[in-house]
Amino acid sequence: MKRTGILFFPAFDWSLGDSHPEREERLLYTQEQLFEEGVLDLPQIKQFSPRVASLHQGLRAQALFPNPQAHTDSLDAHLIAAGSAILLGEARMRGEISNGFVLARPPGHHSGATVWGNRGFCTLNNEAILVNHLRAKYGVKKIAIVDTDVHHGDGTQDIFYHDPNVLFISIHQDGRTLFPGSGFVYEKGGPNAWDQTLNIPLPPGTGDEGYHYVMENWVLPRLQAFAPELIINSAGQDNHFTDPLASMNLTADGYGRITEILQPDLAVLEGGYSIEGALPYLNLAILLALAGEDYHHVREPQKLTRPTLAWADLKPYFEALKKQHQAVQPKFSVQNKPTFPKGNWINIPNSIYYDTEGFQETRQDYIRQCNHCAGTVFIESRRAPQTSILVRIPFHACPECEQAGYDLWEHTHRHSEKIRSGLLQNQLHDKLVVWDSKEGLKEF
Amino acid sequence: MPIQVGIDVGGTYTDAVLIANGRIQQTAKVPTQSENLVDTLMEAFDKLAIREGQALDRLTVSTTLVTNAILQEQIPSVNLMLFSGKGMRMDALPWPVDYLELSGEMDFRGREIESPDQKEWEKLLSPDLLEKPTRVAIVGKFSHRNYLHEELLASYLKQLNPSLRIALGHEWGQANFYRRSLTTYLNLGVADLYHQFAQQLQTAVAARKIQTPIFILKADGGCLPLAKIRPIDSIYSGPAASVLSALTQIDSTESSIVVDIGGTTTDMGLVLAGVPLLSSKGAHIGSFATLVRSLSVRSIPVGGDSVVHATDQGFVLESYRLGPAYCLGGNAPTPTDAMRYLGLIDYGNLQLAEEGLASILPPEGRTPQQLKELACAILAQVVERISEAVDSLKREWQEEPAYKVWEVLHPQENHVFHTLVTGGAARGISAALGKRLGTPVKLGYRAEISNALGTAMARPTFDCTLHLDTYMKQYRVEETGEQGKWTGSLRPHKEVEGFLDTLVQRQVQEYGLDTYAVEKEHFDFFPIVQNYRTVGQIVHGAAHQRAGVIGRVIL
Numbered sequence: 001m002k003r004t005g006i007l008f009f010p011a012f013d014w015s016l017g018d019s020h021p022e023r024e025e026r027l028l029y030t031q032e033q034l035f036e037e038g039v040l041d042l043p044q045i046k047q048f049s050p051r052v053a054s055l056h057q058g059l060r061a062q063a064l065f066p067n068p069q070a071h072t073d074s075l076d077a078h079l080i081a082a083g084s085a086i087l088l089g090e091a092r093m094r095g096e097i098s099n100g101f102v103l104a105r106p107p108g109h110h111s112g113a114t115v116w117g118n119r120g121f122c123t124l125n126n127e128a129i130l131v132n133h134l135r136a137k138y139g140v141k142k143i144a145i146v147d148t149d150v151h152h153g154d155g156t157q158d159i160f161y162h163d164p165n166v167l168f169i170s171i172h173q174d175g176r177t178l179f180p181g182s183g184f185v186y187e188k189g190g191p192n193a194w195d196q197t198l199n200i201p202l203p204p205g206t207g208d209e210g211y212h213y214v215m216e217n218w219v220l221p222r223l224q225a226f227a228p229e230l231i232i233n234s235a236g237q238d239n240h241f242t243d244p245l246a247s248m249n250l251t252a253d254g255y256g257r258i259t260e261i262l263q264p265d266l267a268v269l270e271g272g273y274s275i276e277g278a279l280p281y282l283n284l285a286i287l288l289a290l291a292g293e294d295y296h297h298v299r300e301p302q303k304l305t306r307p308t309l310a311w312a313d314l315k316p317y318f319e320a321l322k323k324q325h326q327a328v329q330p331k332f333s334v335q336n337k338p339t340f341p342k343g344n345w346i347n348i349p350n351s352i353y354y355d356t357e358g359f360q361e362t363r364q365d366y367i368r369q370c371n372h373c374a375g376t377v378f379i380e381s382r383r384a385p386q387t388s389i390l391v392r393i394p395f396h397a398c399p400e401c402e403q404a405g406y407d408l409w410e411h412t413h414r415h416s417e418k419i420r421s422g423l424l425q426n427q428l429h430d431k432l433v434v435w436d437s438k439e440g441l442k443e444f
Numbered sequence: 445m446p447i448q449v450g451i452d453v454g455g456t457y458t459d460a461v462l463i464a465n466g467r468i469q470q471t472a473k474v475p476t477q478s479e480n481l482v483d484t485l486m487e488a489f490d491k492l493a494i495r496e497g498q499a500l501d502r503l504t505v506s507t508t509l510v511t512n513a514i515l516q517e518q519i520p521s522v523n524l525m526l527f528s529g530k531g532m533r534m535d536a537l538p539w540p541v542d543y544l545e546l547s548g549e550m551d552f553r554g555r556e557i558e559s560p561d562q563k564e565w566e567k568l569l570s571p572d573l574l575e576k577p578t579r580v581a582i583v584g585k586f587s588h589r590n591y592l593h594e595e596l597l598a599s600y601l602k603q604l605n606p607s608l609r610i611a612l613g614h615e616w617g618q619a620n621f622y623r624r625s626l627t628t629y630l631n632l633g634v635a636d637l638y639h640q641f642a643q644q645l646q647t648a649v650a651a652r653k654i655q656t657p658i659f660i661l662k663a664d665g666g667c668l669p670l671a672k673i674r675p676i677d678s679i680y681s682g683p684a685a686s687v688l689s690a691l692t693q694i695d696s697t698e699s700s701i702v703v704d705i706g707g708t709t710t711d712m713g714l715v716l717a718g719v720p721l722l723s724s725k726g727a728h729i730g731s732f733a734t735l736v737r738s739l740s741v742r743s744i745p746v747g748g749d750s751v752v753h754a755t756d757q758g759f760v761l762e763s764y765r766l767g768p769a770y771c772l773g774g775n776a777p778t779p780t781d782a783m784r785y786l787g788l789i790d791y792g793n794l795q796l797a798e799e800g801l802a803s804i805l806p807p808e809g810r811t812p813q814q815l816k817e818l819a820c821a822i823l824a825q826v827v828e829r830i831s832e833a834v835d836s837l838k839r840e841w842q843e844e845p846a847y848k849v850w851e852v853l854h855p856q857e858n859h860v861f862h863t864l865v866t867g868g869a870a871r872g873i874s875a876a877l878g879k880r881l882g883t884p885v886k887l888g889y890r891a892e893i894s895n896a897l898g899t900a901m902a903r904p905t906f907d908c909t910l911h912l913d914t915y916m917k918q919y920r921v922e923e924t925g926e927q928g929k930w931t932g933s934l935r936p937h938k939e940v941e942g943f944l945d946t947l948v949q950r951q952v953q954e955y956g957l958d959t960y961a962v963e964k965e966h967f968d969f970f971p972i973v974q975n976y977r978t979v980g981q982i983v984h985g986a987a988h989q990r991a992g993v994i995g996r997v998i999l
Contacts, residue, residue, distance in 0.1 A: 012968060013848040019973045028970055028982065031847075032552035036586055037532045038622035041733055049845045050852050077849050280552060288532060299530040301557045 002044055004291040005091050005100030007084045008034070009050040014077040014105070016356065021245065021273040022106055022121040030103070033280035034287070044291050046097060050104065052076075053083035053129060056444045059432040060136060061128040061159055063114045063423040065381060065388040067436050068444070071115070071123070077106055078124040085130040085268055092230070092265050093138045099290050101235075102126065102268040103283060109147060109234050109270050110180060112158030114363065114381045114390055118356040120151065120180060127232050127268050128159040131166060134230065135395050136430045141165055144228035146219060147172070148258055149236020149270040150246040152183025156234065157197055158350075162190035162367050163374050163394065167198070167226045169219055171211070173239075173246050174201040179355065185325040190367050191332045191346045192375040198222055198325075203317060204247035207308035208254030211239070214318070215261045233264035237272025237282045241304045245273050249308040252278070256285035256295030264290075277302050335366070339411055341404035344369040345378075359383060372398035376405040380419070389422035397428040413437070447498075448994075449656070450900025451488050452506040452685050453481055460488035461896040466998045470494075471893045481509055482644040489649075500656035503649065504667050506681040506899040507660070509641055510634045514679070514729050519633035520579065522611075525568075526625060527560065527584035527593045537622050540731035541629060544568070546597070553916055554590030565600055574605050581632050583613030583625040588920060589911075591927055609635075615925035616735050617909075623726055627734040631676040638675035646670065659904070661685060663727055663738035665720050665991030666905020672955050676736055679729055681899075683741040684991070687713035687720045688898030690864045692997040693889050694718075699859035701834055701881060704894070705867035707749040708765040710830055713741045714837050716859055720991045721837075724844050737907070739991065740840060742833040748780040748869030752822055754804040759818070761825045770800030777801055779826045782819035783872030826869075827876045834881060866891040889999060901993040904957045908948050908987045912940060915972050915980025921947060934980045940967060941985075948987045963988050 010027035017023070034040070040047055055068050058079065064071050081104040088100040108127065110120030117123070127145055134140045145160070147153035147170040160166040175183045189197040200214055223231065237243075239250040250258075259267065267286055272279055281300040288295040335347035350363035366378040374394035381388050389412055393405035409424045413435045424433040432444045451460040453476055462470040472491030477484050485505065494500070513519055524541060528534055529549035548560030572578045580601060582594045591614035598610050611632040616624045645658060659667040661681035665688055668677075690702040690713075700715040714721040723740040726733065745763035753760045753776075761779070769780035771792030777800035783789045784797035801818055802810045846852045863881055865874045866888025878885035888894060909922035917930045926947075932939050944964070952959055970982040 008845065008847070009852075010847050011849055012970070013850055018971055019976045019978055023971065023973065024968075025970045025972060025982070029552045032586075032589075032619060033531070035619035036552065036588075036621050038537055038620050039532060041537055041620070041622060047845055049843045052852060076853060080849060080852050276553070284531060288536075293536050294533045297530055297533050301551060 002292055003097045004045050004287070005048055005088050005097035006040070006045055006287060007048045007050060007088050007100070007102050007104060009080060009084050009104035011077050011080070011105040016106075016118070016121060026105060026273070026275050027103070027279065029276050029280045030283045033284055037284060039284065039287055042291055042293065045287075048087055048091065050080050051083040051087045053079045053086055056432055057086060057133050058082060058124055058129055059423060059425065059434070059444050060132040060427065060430070062111065062125060063379075063388070063390040063425065065114055065116050065383070066386050066421045067434055074118075075123065078108070080104070081106055081108065082124050082126045082129040085126040085266070086133050089130045089134050089266060090137075093134060093140075099264065100266050101287050101290055102266060103287075104269060107236070107270040108155065109149060109153040109236070110151070110155045112155040112352065114361065114379060114388070116361050116381075116383045117354050117359070119352070119354040120155075121271070121356070122155060125155050125159060127234055128156055130266070130268070131232065132427065136427070140229050142167075142226065142228045143230045143232065144169065144223055144226055145232045145234060146223070146262055146264070147234035147236070147270070148239070149234055150238040150243065150248055151179055151236065151271060152199065152201075153234055153270075154180045154182045157183070157187065160193075161197060162193050162377055164193040164196050165374070165395065167196050167223070167228060169198045169200070169222065171200045171202065171214060171219065173248055174203055177204055178246055180353075185321060186328045188328055188330075190348070191330065191369050192367065192373075194330050200321070202248070203309060203314070205249055205307060205309040206314065207241075207249035207304075208251055208257065209311055210309060210314045211250055211254060212257055212261065215258060218322070220261065230266070231262065231264045233259070233262055233267040234270045235259075235267040235286060236270035237279055238274075240272070240274055240278035240282060240300075241306055242274040242277035242300070242302055243272065249304060249306055251304060252281035252285045252298050252300045253296060255282045256289040256298065259286050259289035334369075339415075340366070341407040343400070343404060368401055368404055370398060370401055373401050376401040376408070378408050387419050389419055390425060391422065392425040393428050395427045402426075402428055446501045448501055448900040449489070449492060449494070449503045450506075450896040450898070451485055451503070452682065452895035452899050453484060453508055454682060454895065455508065458484050458488045459893045459896040460492055461893050461900055462492045462494065463897075463900050463997070466995050468890070468897070468997065471890070471896070473892060478512065481507060482641060482648055485645065486648045494654060496653045498654055500654060502659055503656045504659040504661060504899045504902055505645070506685045506895065507641075507678060508682065509678070510638060510675050511679045511729065513634055513637055514630060514732065517730070519630070520636070522579040522581050522629050522633050523573070524625060524629050525580060525582045525597065527587070528621070529557070529585040531585065538731065540626070543625070548584065548593045550584060550586040550590050550593065552586055552589060553913060554586065554918060555916075556590070556592065560593050560596060562600070565597065569604065573601065573608070577607040577609055579609045579632050581611045581613070581625070581628045583621070583628050585621040587612070587614040588617040588619065588624070588922070588925070590918075591925070614927065617920055617922035617925040618735050620726075620735060623733050623735045626732045627676060627726070627736065630729075630732055630734065631674055634675045638678070642670050659902075661899050661902055662905070663736050664722060664905055665739050665902065666989070667902040668904060668906075668955060676734065679736060680727055680738050682895060683711050683713065683743065684720075684739050685895040685898035685902070686711055686866070687715065687739055687741065688902050688991070688993055689866070689894040690715060690888065690898075691718070691720070691993045692897060692901050692995070694862065694864060694886070696996075699861050701861050701863045701883065703830060703834070703863060703865045703877065704888075704891075705830070705865065705869040705873070706747045707868060708745065708747045709743055710746050710833075710867070711741060711743045712830070712833055712837060713739055714841060716841070718992065721841055724840075740837060742837050744829060744833045746826055746829045748783070748872070749774070749778050750826075751776045752778055752804060759804050759822065761822065761829070771797035777804055779822055780869060780872070782822040783869065785815060785819045786823070788872040823873055823876055827873055827880050830877060831880045862886060864888050866894050889997070897997065898993075901995060901997070903989070903992040903994050904955070905989050905991050906951055906955060906957070908944065908951055910940075910944050910947060910983070910985045912936075912983040913980070914983070924951065935978075936981070936983065940983050944985050944987055959989060961989060961992070963990065
């Protein structure tokens with residue numbers, strides 16, 4: 001029997017603020033709906049109980065700046081969401097389930113490679129932590145993440161931007177009209193991972209028809225070409241026509257169909273804030289679709305009254321978008337500093353706004369160009385007045401890149417005045433070292 | 445001087461016990477006549493030789509009446525009418541009975557999405573419904589949030605035919621439309637049978653001029669007065685009784701693995717800090733999934749009389765019994781023979797035990813050393829089967845879902861377990877079992893009447909789970925299905941505690957119970973936000989009197 005795992009963790013005692021969209025009430029009605037329908041009585045559904053992720057598992061994907069201790073008071077709920085994703089991912093790898101739904105709060109896809117705080121309701125990136133765990137523990141090589149949240153999955157993109165073994169696809173409402181304001185077609189991946197990031201921005205008002213067209217005619221062929229061992233769906237639910245924060249027009253049935261088209265190994269809840277009008281029905285439809293049950297009988301009580309973009313209007317948009325996508329060529333600038341180990345280092349400046357607390361992070365990202373591996377990444381990240389660094393030696397790193405990573409790591413924490421802390425993320429040997437100018441080195 | 449009587453009607457035997465002041469005064473055991481349970485009960489009762497006119501504090505009965513009626517499919521048919529609404533397809537789950545779907549839908553807050561259609565109802569009116577005392581169960585999806593549609597249809601039908609016997613689903617106020625439908629169906633289906641039994645029992649006791657309240661044991665290990673219990677709650681009281689019996693013999697705060705090894709089967713349960721573990725889902729009975737709360741127990745087909753079979757590789761432990769052990773005159777070797785051979789028990793013929801075991805070994809390999817090894821291997825296998833079931837019980841407990849950060853960060857503390865073994869084969873494997881489970885082992889007391897003992901000492905249980913929606917101004921009580929208007933504030937705090945206390949008091953009075961230890965859970969408050977403004981709260985709270993015993997037995 002095809003088994004579907006569900007990990008339902010509504011975090012009923014956790015919120016980002018009394019009337020914040022990310023509050024206790026968010027999954028309350030989803031629980032009522034799922035329990036009342038008796039979905040957990042379906043013989044193919046197995047419920048799992050949550051688990052806490054370790055800091056080691058978190059640091060494999062993300063650097064916590066200025067140091068992990070600065071976050072420990074606020075990480076509990078996030079570590080449970082990430083740990084829950086890992087738990088279900090492991091069940092999938094063991095073959096105990098054939099797919100699963102991590103229906104957990106809080107979300108994570110706006111949280112990137114470097115973390116100074118919460119942004120877009122996210123502190124830890126659940127999918128990224130899951131993906132890197134499965135690679136480290138089970139040696140999975142190729143994984144695709146398809147982000148169907150209405151917002152661009154900028155955090156996930158950031159984490160895997162230079163990773164040729166992770167295909168990241170985000171379908172979202174056009175960044176010119178919605179947070180976080182990114183996710184344009186020209187964002188196609190770093191120098192060693194060109195074309196392994198695919199962004200498909202959609203105009204406000206897109207409904208089921210347009211969305212499914214994109215899934216079938218763009219996303220699926222791209223996935224087939226990549227042939228991943230696992231497909232993870234960042235299953236945000238804010239494309240629904242009742243969502244208060246966005247302007248798309250998908251229905252519950254449309255969400256079921258997305259799941260059916262995509263056939264993800266794991267779906268992980270992201271956003272979605274129409275907690276009464278949409279979530280109970282969408283979560284039910286997604287779970288039923290995963291379990292191979294008919295979801296067409298699931299219907300939200302409200303009717304779609306907003307105008308939906310006609311297919312005739314969307315078609316030319318898609319054609320133009322595809323052309324635009326094909327036309328984008330890699331354009332990278334080499335910037336080798338005297339202190340850098342040998343090789344060509346591509347520099348990409350980056351600026352990230354943390355909307356929850358209202359501050360800016362500015363970054364200089366350097367990637368070692370490499371024909372053998374994903375290339376070592378060096379990130380200098382500044383949140384005034386502090387600067388921290390991340391050195392990432394990627395999975396399957398070649399010896400030269402690994403050496404370059406260690407050289408950079410040693411050099412920065414010995415000789416730099418302005419840098420106070422950092423993380424060595426050696427994915428190759430699953431070794432994570434935090435350095436702090438006051439406390440020295442500590443392995444996690 | 446408090447006097448309790450407990451009678452447990454089992455599949456084969458019915459046992460009874462009379463306890464005065466915590467001491468066992470009298471016991472009885474009679475064969476069960478499944479056709480006439482009241483006669484069986486009274487036969488056992490009479491053997492306790494209670495003198496006429498004696499007042500008992502309580503007579504408690506554990507009976508297989510309802511369990512058997514369901515398992516043997518002897519329940520009359522019930523018309524099941526459902527307001528099934530949208531959502532998961534009805535046929536996604538297996539329905540063991542026919543049903544009729546009607547239009548009309550509620551949502552999770554109890555708001556009407558679609559009103560019922562009376563024209564549809566008119567088409568239902570068969571001669572059976574119009575003229576006979578037909579049984580009708582009416583259940584709506586989300587009726588535990590709003591019973592309006594159920595009530596409307598019920599009063600429509602009742603007006604046309606006052607003799608109808610109607611049950612409404614919202615009285616089972618927990619979520620799960622599927623289970624609520626089947627539970628309502630079953631409870632109505634067994635109602636006549638149960639009430640007839642209750643009446644006969646009451647008459648029979650009264651005829652003996654003995655004054656006593658009569659209580660019935662429930663699947664959750666508690667008991668309620670004969671007239672107050674919902675019949676379906678009386679299923680699976682046997683395994684509950686055996687866990688309660690353990691409670692009469694251990695310290696009140698101890699955590700125990702309870703193992704009852706019979707001839708054919710072994711039953712197991714868990715006691716955590718003195719409280720028997722409840723199953724997180726409702727009980728399954730036959731092909732019905734229900735909302736009946738039950739203790740978390742396991743039953744496996746391994747016992748002292750399980751047949752041991754010779755194979756090429758050695759032996760297999762079969763999951764059936766072919767009569768008594770070889771050493772007691774049976775035809776096949778069993779774990780009991782292994783125990784006898786090793787001197788772990790003193791009944792049965794040693795010569796025969798050896799003969800039985802030898803039959804498993806090849807003729808050239810029947811040395812005392814090899815016989816001893818074989819006997820140990822057989823017992824090790826029994827112990828292993830039991831231990832695996834115990835492990836699965838423990839896993840179920842440890843892997844219970846958690847929905848709050850606090851719960852995940854504060855997992856179930858590590859209990860220090862003891863094991864209490866009762867039953868015919870207890871003595872023979874207790875040492876090996878303790879070793880495998882890694883716990884100290886105690887032997888249970890008076891295995892032959894232990895279920896009656898647990899029944900006699902059962903404490904009444906009740907639960908009162910409040911769901912309050914201050915914005916909708918509605919409150920509901922899961923266990924009774926009560927739904928009412930909330931007139932308090934939008935953000936109640938202390939107020940809601942007092943409200944729950946009132947509900948508990950009302951329930952206690954309704955049942956006519958003594959309260960022993962009512963435990964309150966922490967309230968959960970969910971602010972309801974609309975347009976960034978808090979407009980009300982959903983409040984969850986609960987009070988329980990959990991399963992336990994009214995006293996310990998003085999040995």
